[in-house]
Amino acid sequence: MAKVTFLEDRCKGCELCTTVCPKKIVVMSKHRMNAKGFHPAEVLEMDKCIGCAFCATICPDAVITVEK
Numbered sequence: 168m169a170k171v172t173f174l175e176d177r178c179k180g181c182e183l184c185t186t187v188c189p190k191k192i193v194v195m196s197k198h199r200m201n202a203k204g205f206h207p208a209e210v211l212e213m214d215k216c217i218g219c220a221f222c223a224t225i226c227p228d229a230v231i232t233v234e235k
């Protein structure tokens with residue numbers, strides 16, 4: 168199973184990563200806020216991740232790392 172990790176405090180909430188995930192599992196946290204005051208992106212259903220790394224590639228702030 169692939170594993171996606173976020174350097175959460177670097178996220179600026181732009182939502183780009185949520186638009187490219189083929190599994191639609193990257194979502195913006197509704198309840199948490201990061202150090203910058205944004206709702207950060209997160210993956211809730213990690214078991215559905217196929218490790219394509221589209222999310223990591225599109226993130227302008229290198230927040231996301233994907234391990235296969």
Ligand code: SF4
Nearest residue numbers: 188216217219220222
């Ligand atoms: S690696 Fe691919 S499937 Fe997994 S969360 Fe990122 S975009 Fe979605």
Ligand code: SF4
Nearest residue numbers: 178179181182184226
């Ligand atoms: S693309 Fe990067 S900065 Fe934008 S919401 Fe996703 S993790 Fe945050």
